[in-house]
Amino acid sequence: MTDPTEQTVNRVVAAPRTEGPRRGSTPEDNRLHNRALILRSLFHAGAVSRADLARSTGLTRTSISALVNDLASEGLISELGLRDDSRVGKPANLVGLRSDAYSIIAVDLSADDRFTGAVLDLSGAIVAREEIDGGTSTGEDAVEIALELCGRLAAAAPRRILGFGVSAPGIITPDGVVLEGVYRDWTDLPLAARISERFGAPAHVGNDANAAALGVRTYDRDAANSLLVVHLEHGVGLGVVIDGVLVRGERFSAGEIGHVTVDELGDRCGCGRRGCLETVIGTQHLTSRLAGEAPHDVGRRDEILEDAGRALGQVLAPVVSTLNLNDVIVTGPADLLTGPFEYSVLRTLRARTFPSIHEGLRVRIADTSRPLILLGAAALVLSAELGIT
Numbered sequence: 598m599t600d601p602t603e604q605t606v607n608r609v610v611a612a613p614r615t616e617g618p619r620r621g622s623t624p625e626d627n628r629l630h631n632r633a634l635i636l637r638s639l640f641h642a643g644a645v646s647r648a649d650l651a652r653s654t655g656l657t658r659t660s661i662s663a664l665v666n667d668l669a670s671e672g673l674i675s676e677l678g679l680r681d682d683s684r685v686g687k688p689a690n691l692v693g694l695r696s697d698a699y700s701i702i703a704v705d706l707s708a709d710d711r712f713t714g715a716v717l718d719l720s721g722a723i724v725a726r727e728e729i730d731g732g733t734s735t736g737e738d739a740v741e742i743a744l745e746l747c748g749r750l751a752a753a754a755p756r757r758i759l760g761f762g763v764s765a766p767g768i769i770t771p772d773g774v775v776l777e778g779v780y781r782d783w784t785d786l787p788l789a790a791r792i793s794e795r796f797g798a799p800a801h802v803g804n805d806a807n808a809a810a811l812g813v814r815t816y817d818r819d820a821a822n823s824l825l826v827v828h829l830e831h832g833v834g835l836g837v838v839i840d841g842v843l844v845r846g847e848r849f850s851a852g853e854i855g856h857v858t859v860d861e862l863g864d865r866c867g868c869g870r871r872g873c874l875e876t877v878i879g880t881q882h883l884t885s886r887l888a889g890e891a892p893h894d895v896g897r898r899d900e901i902l903e904d905a906g907r908a909l910g911q912v913l914a915p916v917v918s919t920l921n922l923n924d925v926i927v928t929g930p931a932d933l934l935t936g937p938f939e940y941s942v943l944r945t946l947r948a949r950t951f952p953s954i955h956e957g958l959r960v961r962i963a964d965t966s967r968p969l970i971l972l973g974a975a976a977l978v979l980s981a982e983l984g985i986t
């Protein structure tokens with residue numbers, strides 16, 4: 598039974614239940630759902646015929662024709678001419694998503710000292726970049742700096758803006774209210790609404806690790822349909838995508854694994870307890886431990902990194918087993934994560950899970966040449982505005 602006093606003490610912000618009208622229950626819902634099916638199919642498959650679309654979406658040829666006409670008149674897709682192949686019969690007319698139909702503004706507020714942003718086309722290609730010194734700004738000052746960055750990016754956008762996407766550390770609701778953003782001292786901040794009001798375009802704000810998980814799912818052709826992204830920047834964040842859908846949790850805190858206890862006698866954590874995962878694998882803790890214990894000792898350095906990888910593997914093993922996940926991506930400083938750390942995570946996961954779970958399991962360190970958190974911010978917009986994941 599729930600203690601009623603606890604409910605009044607804690608801020609109760611629960612995710613909406615999925616009762617009420619079934620999605621797709623009105624003709625307009627159905628049209629939007631089917632439109633998203635086509636856009637998603639074109640995004641991932643490239644140029645295809647109407648017959649290909651009918652096969653991949655399960656929609657009738659008549660529905661496909663009507664929706665393709667609508668999308669073409671919106672400028673979102675274009676006719677690409679006849680398929681040039683040797684199949685028998687009449688060559689098919691191809692259609693494709695127009696990557697230049699819109700610009701997406703993506704902003705990453707996850708770094709300590711700076712806010713970074715980019716203008717992307719619909720394929721995820723970056724067409725402009727901006728960066729602004731965020732320093733140690735907090736509260737309203739930090740909001741104004743973020744808004745200034747959004748303004749510079751909007752001015753650099755070559756096309757009409759589909760929306761603004763923002764990745765930020767903290768606990769964030771689906772409508773873009775930052776409930777807790779400790780690094781910028783934000784509480785109950787309606788960041789998406791502020792951006793949307795200022796620039797007159799849709800805005801979507803998501804937790805950085807969650808956005809990264811959505812970004813991998815959307816832009817990485819090699820990604821599994823269900824995956825985990827571990828983000829080591831401020832503490833330890835985890836983004837979970839299951840069957841292509843981001844898992845937010847009952848109070849939007851899914852993936853907050855940084856304060857899972859891994860060693861009751863371990864170091865004191867910022868939360869007041871001892872031995873949280875964050876004190877073992879958080880990059881600040883890890884960097885200072887390496888500097889203190891192994892400034893020139895390669896063997897000791899590898900040991901510390903292996904211990905850190907083992908702690909992460911121990912925490913992830915039940916999650917990987919529960920959900921039967923095969924794709925774990927870790928993003929953060931590559932010099933710490935590549936090598937002993939990543940091998941130790943995989944070894945621990947293999948040692949602690951059933952063979953049928955871990956046979957296909959891979960642990961990857963994110964390619965630092967791709968700005969995963971920014972791509973995640975863009976993926977928030979693609980997903981919310983066009984239904985593309």
Ligand SMILES: [Zn+2]
Pocket residue numbers: 855856866867868869870873875
């Ligand atoms: Zn803690």
